[in-house]
Amino acid sequence: MLKRVMLLSAVGASLLWATNGDELMGIGAKSRAMGGVGIALDLGAENGLNNPAFIETGGRQEFLLGGTLFMPDVSYDGGDGYKKSDADLSVIPAAALAGRINERFSYGVGMFGTAGMGVDYRDDESESTMQMVTALQIMKFAVPLCYKFGNFRIGYTPYVQYSSLDINYKEPTLLGRHRGAGVAQDLGIGHIFGAGYVFDGKPVGGITLDGLKIGLVYKTSVDMDFKDQLQQATELFTLLGYLEDMGDTLEQPSQFGAGLSYAFGAHHTVAFDWKHINWSDAKGYKVLKWKDQDVFAIGYEYAEETWSLRAGYNYASMPFAEKDGTTAQGATINLFNLLGFPATVEQHFTFGGEYRVNEHLSFNGAFVYAPETTTTYDTSGINPEIPLLPHIINDTASVRHQQSSLTFTLNYSY
Template sequence: MLQKKLAVGAAFAALTASSPVALATDVFGLEGIGAVSRAMGGTAVAQDVGPGGMLTNPATLSLEKDGSQAMIGLDLVTTDIDVRNKTTGETARSGSHGNNRGPYFAPEVAYTQRIGDLAFGIGAFARGGLGTEYGKNSFLSRGMGGTDTGLENSSRLLVLDIPLAASYRVNEDFTVGASLDAMWQGLNLDLFLRTDQVVALMGDGRVSGGLAPALGTVPGLQGAHFSLSKNSPLGSGVDAWGYSGRLGMLYRVSPETRVGASYQFESQMADMTGDAVLTAVAGDGSQMPFAGRIRIIDFRMPAKLDIGVSHRLTPQWSIAADLSRVFWKDVMKDIKVAFVANGGGDLSIQLPQNYRDQTILALGTSYVLSPAWTLRAGFRFATQALRGDTLFAVIPATPTKHLSLGFSYMLTPASRIDFAYSHAFREKMDNPGTPNAADPIEVKHSQNNATINYTVSF
């Protein structure tokens, strides 16, 4: 029976790999996995937040009661992203200009079981991503000579995590846990680079290959456009599989207080590959498309260190705090793109990013109002990982402050609904210009996230 349940869970995990992405808020990472954690500011290191806790600290699985739990859920994210051209005053707004992006949703599914001192779980979760869509008619699609190219600027990244986790209670006070995770990531990207952006990248030695000189021979070159997207609600232009994992521990200091720690390993991913089209735009507006294959090289999710504490102030009232360090600097120095045209010729580009490592403080509280109702709230603050001078309009992963609210409602003694609402406060960032922006731009980004889970125990 158990093997059948695991097989069903794994099959559902495979199906969710093609679902559209929820846009992330800790750069490419979601601010808490599952509605319980999300409602409490993303805290999850030293408390029971349900099956989603295996993606933060797998040792928390041992806090569940003996028996099994199954959970299904859904994230829904709506974004508010504006990019203003500081030279002309024009604004490009990310919205639903096609079938690829926004509003964003991602499913969650998990199964856990505890038998005495041993607990384990398997699931499938959207670990993070991003998404924008500015359409074909904004200033972001305008060439060097003022030509409106009609070429799209958009993005969609989904990172799916499929953990197999286990925890073991060594004694009444000390618990250890670990997980081994299969990971899938997929990317859609449409990006127009104006000629002065291409020239700036060449000047920095970031463009090479046989097609680079060919671009220089295009009469009155307006710019170059990469398209590696599937214009549908499902699927990605390029994708790859890989793996990661984490270690965790939990220690009970007193009956009211627990401390925990976990370490998430940097993901090991194959290069994302797929079909793409490189389009050169000439001075008269004519377009020369080159179809081929493209690779996004060495695109990985970072390592992360978490420490946390939870404390029960009264039988009804609990508080929690997590402190995290995310090592973005090790994985996001450049976005490396390698293109090979079907008719011959290649082009390699390194787009500078130079992310900083990020520190995150999460605070949360919960209050048991009645046997049926539990109320939650939280706040989350992160340092800024992105740099203004390398900001892309299609990668505006800038929010750093979040306020969250939520509740649990017991439908029966064995089932409950968990809900969370999270608001990312508007963040503003400027890019002074080339190479990642044609003109000086100002990006403003806020968003709202709703998460709902249904959990049944048996």
């Protein structure tokens, strides 16, 4: 049975983790510096995937170019001591353009890397990691649109999602065969619907709410079909009835959220976002018993004429919980989620800022830090039933996970 568990774990390890499940926390340096908020903020060109209702650029054309250096630190202990993944650096690009056709209608075009990571245990000789080398990349090509009427605004972003997945690893058997189907790629179509309301100085119900903005957003799910990748690695386990059939499809889940921001005084802005990610209904993830996530983000900006400082905090509980590890099925899922899907970080502290060189050019930066977590689950229900297996798995599995990232963008408007 151990062999089948380890084969299944190879699949999970091929899938990336970012901050909120496998969702990159916020898109763009401004959003990420403020804890990932963006549902109710005018962030211009970078807001196409946060909330297209707020891509307003103040009548200018705005161009954005930059990216994120994502630096995870993950180690797994499957009974042989902690082994560190060498996949500790990913580059996630971003480029976007936004502008206004008239006072009511704004548009954008963008290419955003929303994730890009994997694991690399090729130099590890222990059987608990199977010398796994994996890589998943997700890129979105988006066309955000925004229409304003009065204080209301609505937004829509259709996008094409490109995804690629590669898995190769050494089976933990006496034969030591290598598995790998090469790189699998797929394209999918997604949609983002957004709305917002901007309060001005006019009283509403006798109360003046000048500086307050509210926003709503809904993002559809996107299927990704990775031919032969998941099916090959899970076939034995599925036939034995220890796991539901995963097929070869992974689904980036739908999500919805709400946000508000408030600008006060001459320099201050605070913002709060909440979003709900539907992992429990997503193909692939629901086989692993992932649960829905509620993500809470709060951000602050202090702005002067030529510079701004930003800070924020983001929290989301883990998208999975420990199952009954004394059973084969529960132990299998526990092992899979910790070895393959170590989405165990929950808190994120952020800060950054902006320097405006002149009225056209500015530089934005953000640093995100997720403190290390250590998670240990019961895997005692996994017993070696095949004599040829050379390794007996430990009664517990543990993962250590810490993240940091740097985001930089150049913004040019005219």
